Amino acid sequence: MTNSPFTPGIASQRLSPEDLSANFSDLHPPLDDHEALVAADRCYFCHDAPCMTACPTSIDIPLFIRQISTGTPEAAARTIFDQNILGGMCARVCPTETLCEEVCVRETAEGKPVLIGQLQRYATDKLMAAGVHPFTRAAATGKRVAVVGAGPAGLACAHRLALHGHDVDLYDARPKGGGLNEYGIAAYKAVGGFAGSELDWLMKIGGITLHTGKALGRDLSLEALKAEHDAVFLGMGLAGVNALRAEGEDKDGVANAVDFISDLRQAGDLSSLPVGRNVVVIGGGMTAVDAAVQSKLLGAENVTILYRRGRDEMPASRFEQDLAAAKGVRLVFNARPVRVTGNGTAAALEAEYTRSGPNGLEGTGETFTIAADQVLKAIGQTLEGAPEGLAIEGGKIAVTGAGRTSLAGVWAGGDCASGGEDLTVTAVAEGRDAAEDIHQTLMGG
Incomplete structure (x- = not known):
């Protein structure tokens, strides 16, 4: 010793x-094909699915479970990734027991919910293991967006912007991208370097350039980012x-x-x-x-x-x-x-x-x-180095709607922004929704 x-x-x-x-x-070993079919068979496929309402990214859970039950897990993965491009990591780290599984009808009736999180992992792992990226990038728009922070919010935002044909400069202060997924969760929840593999897979959409070792306030200024880009998204988390x-x-x-x-x-x-x-x-x-x-x-x-x-x-x-x-x-x-x-x-x-x-x-x-x-x-983290001119609410960047800050052309989401719970899945939803708002704004919508 x-x-x-x-x-x-x-x-x-x-x-x-x-x-x-x-x-x-692995905290929860992956389901094999037979186990996945048995687990999927327990779903009632509710038409007013409470599990879908409880999911911050609004994944169509009954649909993807039905797709698993019919032997098409790749289609199930596409259903998941349509709403949550980090569905593989969220399947591992989401507190499903207090979200989708807590409101599952099986949980209410029997005290044993459908294994939604493990089924989500089963489907997403199948597609990612095949090395397939399920989306094709739209024609280039000629617009360039800066995304600060390569964590869940920033990655979700960058991917959705790239999907729409925008070019994205993705900046992160650390030597690797991934943010919380790479540096901040228990090792037994994402074994085998999954965070890095998921990042590499996500980047296959194209149009995203990752710049590591670049921190806002130290290496980057908001003024310069605004001058060099058509929009800016801040998703740098809480460093203090x-x-x-x-x-x-x-x-x-x-x-x-x-x-x-x-x-x-x-x-x-x-x-x-x-x-x-x-x-x-x-x-x-x-x-x-x-x-x-x-x-x-x-x-x-x-x-x-x-x-x-x-x-x-x-x-x-x-x-x-x-x-x-x-x-x-x-x-x-x-x-x-x-x-x-x-x-x-x-x-x-x-x-x-x-x-x-x-x-x-x-x-x-x-x-x-x-x-x-x-x-x-482990008593909470704080926002450090917020750029001047941004309104602050409760120690975080104040946002309205889909992540709009007090500065025109600047959006924010994830842990650094006011609003939702500090969960990976919530950060993904905020990054995705901000990207849609940025896209509409840039295209004159």
């Missing part, structure tokens, strides 16, 4: 390569991380959960990743769960999620909460961090129990201490 240079309790090589490989295998506001958060061993996940996703050798013996993750969203579960899978002995409110208010779905618990993660509710203790490096976390009072959340005065040589902050 190799010690980390940061703090004595954090070390790499806690588990063998064989154990790590097993731990980070909220402060813990706890004494000692500057100690070694305290880090941002998003950076921890990013390092894990880009690691060539999981055994080289340092992880603490006693890990505490602060927060209650998907990032918190992903960081906690992966800490456990890397070999941490004790992993705790500390969330300031009750279980029912936790942003992560009950499925994700149960997944964390099943992997050995302890969930502590109604508690907030007070201070990180230790002589220069984290050794423990002191926390205070909370309750809902007349003025909102308040401390009870009762404290407890958890051993913690690694503390990961």
Whole structure:
């Protein structure tokens, strides 16, 4: 076992390569042909399908499941991609248990929904494995659009614009495109480099030029982008991380959960990743769960999620909460961090129990201490470097309609924009809809 240079309790090589490989295998193994037909046969093909209404991208779920049941999964994939060009990744990471599957009639009647997410993966994987891109680009319009951020919103926007015949310059601050899909989700949800493969497949539409290592405010200015392009779409996500506001958060061993996940996703050798013996993750969203579960899978002995409110208010779905618990993660509710203790490096976390009072959340005065040589902050991200002139609402770029900002010729979508939930599928819908609005505007509609 190799010690980390940061703090004595954090070390790499806690588990063998064989154990790590097993731990980070596919969370939901893909359905085979027979399993897909059996799963599809459970669908009632409702004419007023509540699952379709619950899908942020409005995929015609009964239609694509019927296409699977009739032995035409490639046609099913086309139905999915018509609405969600990142349907392959969304099938892996969407919280289907709180969206389409939660409202499935089978769930209501039997407590067991149709496996919509897994069927979507089955269909999209079939078509993508064939190396086929199901769309043909329209004739060139002579218009050029800048898309800032190659995450879900930016990719969906870029693809739809290219489909309409526009040329797209796609910029991203990181060395690779993909955004959240590449850097920000749990490794066991998208194994085998799927995010990169999906990006390569999407780019087959043509007309999109990817420029990596280009950040807005550092390498790009909004003024220059507007001058050189007919329209601009901002989908750069949220790069900042909220402060813990706890004494000692500057100690070694305290880090941002998003950076921890990013390092894990880009690691060539999981055994080289340092992880603490006693890990505490602060927060209650998907990032918190992903960081906690992966800490456990890397070999941490004790992993705790500390969330300031009750279980029912936790942003992560009950499925994700149960997944964390099943992997050995302890969930502590109604508690907030007070201070990180230790002589220069984290050794423990002191926390205070909370309750809902007349003025909102308040401390009870009762404290407890958890051993913690690694503390990961997953308490939300913030917008950094928003260009001047853009109206801001709730810390994000204010948008109206299909992503129109306060500046003419500039649209925004995804996590950096006000509006919908911070979900991959929502970002895809916002990028797609903004592209349609941009297209109509550029063509005089």
